[in-house]
Amino acid sequence: MAQTEDHLHPNETQRIEAFSDGVFAIAITLLIIEIGVPHVGGGESLASALGDLWPSYGAYVLSFVMIGIYWANHHSFFRLFVRTDHYFLMLNVLFLMAIAFLPFPTAVLGEYLDDSAQRDIAVRLYAFALLLPAVGWLLVWLYANARGLVDERLAPDYIRFLTAQYLLSNALYAGALLLSFLNAWIALTIVVGLTLLYLLPPRRPRFIQ
């Protein structure tokens, strides 16, 4: 297990970040093609057909902002990693798999949010899909800490703060998922609220003096 001894080849970090940025950029941009052009016949109105897509526009904005926030965080915190190993790469791939999955539940939410018979399932899938990258990122972080891949000049209480924050984030998304079994709108409100919260700037890294 001498592998973790390696210092990160600077070019290597750049390729991990470039590949991750690619997946973020593609997942975020693919969101729009899940919104199909409405096909209206003779007597129908395009205006009302476009209006009927409001849940799709809402789901688009919500997922776009979520992926954007994950990108910004990935961007900020990847600089804290100074070494890498094979399993770290694989966990990053797992995390990206959760990000790349998001266009599907977003499209399902957009299609069924205003369908009272199916709304609950659509929101449950969406809450579950938002929990996945939170779990993935937590695993990346815990693994990086356990294997000493994190910059050792980081203040220990800052590391503890981040661990606590990621655990809390997982708990909140898990809570939203559980609540979605009771009431879809409450679960969705929590998910939107969490997104707004994450729009606030993250606490800045603190290093040992």
Add this chain to the structure above:
Amino acid sequence: MAQTEDHLHPNETQRIEAFSDGVFAIAITLLIIEIGVPHVGGGESLASALGDLWPSYGAYVLSFVMIGIYWANHHSFFRLFVRTDHYFLMLNVLFLMAIAFLPFPTAVLGEYLDDSAQRDIAVRLYAFALLLPAVGWLLVWLYANARGLVDERLAPDYIRFLTAQYLLSNALYAGALLLSFLNAWIALTIVVGLTLLYLLPPRRPRFIQ
């Protein structure tokens, strides 16, 4: 708010630009998959079916050039930013959300431009969708100026020129949107005219001697 004091880590700018370039490149390339292959039956002619797609080809060219111009401008002016902060990143994400949205109104315009009953709505959506990135870019620029993220060696009158230009651009797209309630063709002519205008080279940055 000590955050704006930070000088931009060069690697950080590169990742913002790389992510933005990714979104530009994907949005611009996704435009084509909104044009579906026409399905023609026994007696029909593929030639006339392909010809009937002229509004889609036109919308493809128009949106491709628009996104290309935004990319070139983003590319030119991002070098004027020498610092960054979290909200700047978030506003850039908002701007990219407007860029990534463009394949949808482009597809709607392509489908309904030659349908006299629905043309007005399709043009209105398109004019609205072109206003969105103009607003987004103005917000990025105003925020960057307000928080001192812009290179302080830029000549003040050049900064005022850019602010005026971005405000004018917003006014013109808003005007096109308003005019689309009167006449779709006039609104579309303004939008095409603006695009041709933006093909001209931007005024080059002037620095304090």
Add this chain to the structure above:
Amino acid sequence: MAQTEDHLHPNETQRIEAFSDGVFAIAITLLIIEIGVPHVGGGESLASALGDLWPSYGAYVLSFVMIGIYWANHHSFFRLFVRTDHYFLMLNVLFLMAIAFLPFPTAVLGEYLDDSAQRDIAVRLYAFALLLPAVGWLLVWLYANARGLVDERLAPDYIRFLTAQYLLSNALYAGALLLSFLNAWIALTIVVGLTLLYLLPPRRPRFIQ
């Protein structure tokens, strides 16, 4: 016109190449999603349905190789440009518009190549679509030469060789397009032959001693 005096900011070339590479990579990878999964009913065979897609597989391979060759050439010759200006960027965007368009005629060719009634039109569209990036690249090259954006250490006869090669390439694709009005298979053979020819290594840049 002092603009052409500027030496290319190294970061700037990288962003043009990165954006272009993004469009190449996306256009080339989007080719596959134009091949729809066949839907077979009870008595039908998936094997024969997959077999019936042979024109789509062929068109996929042909267009993939074409875009790959354009990428490799763009990659080789962009290093010969040592300055840039706004219109050069815009011509590069025009060239990329022709590249990004290719998934559409590829899909049309895949769908109608084995339909004797529509084959001619599909091949004509494909030959026309292959002419477009050839024209676009010629314009990029001629403009760069006319405005002195090309490395002045390049041997004049090498520049003349490239100009002749690009003109010939345009003539051959234009010829394939014209021949497609006589016989689709001959036109397609020329197009495939040209692609095989371009698989040969390009002549290497010669510099003035």
Add this chain to the structure above:
Amino acid sequence: MAQTEDHLHPNETQRIEAFSDGVFAIAITLLIIEIGVPHVGGGESLASALGDLWPSYGAYVLSFVMIGIYWANHHSFFRLFVRTDHYFLMLNVLFLMAIAFLPFPTAVLGEYLDDSAQRDIAVRLYAFALLLPAVGWLLVWLYANARGLVDERLAPDYIRFLTAQYLLSNALYAGALLLSFLNAWIALTIVVGLTLLYLLPPRRPRFIQ
């Protein structure tokens, strides 16, 4: 053939890797859009419609991990190449063509895995499609060795180890393809098993002392 004498321009490697990373990132992210949103009518349940998509989720995870592993390997081993030539670029394009093809057989597998009449064909296509990038990568490697593009400080036994490993990998995928003619589930088990095996870290490069 003096071409192989050239040392790899560092910027050039970066562009090959950037383009390859782009194709990897796009192919991996496109996997999700092959899973269509289920359309359920009045009496039907979205939950069971989403549940019925289990083969699609499974195929998504399997192909995502496979492409992720190929990316990580491409990423590790491309640093062993210190020179390049035109045919090397073309073989890399061929390899990427096999990677970019994967979303299609993945979608076919997802659609027909639980259809007992068509399962065999879907698994056969999938096993064949996994053999293709294995063959492509072997060709890249053998060519690079034959033309002396590989870092000459690599230990000869390490080079022999890699060649043996790539040959074995080809043999195993070819075996899975052959077995798919006997039993689809056995073939699929081998494919999944190989994927799990490749999740283990690759042996690290050894250099001559």
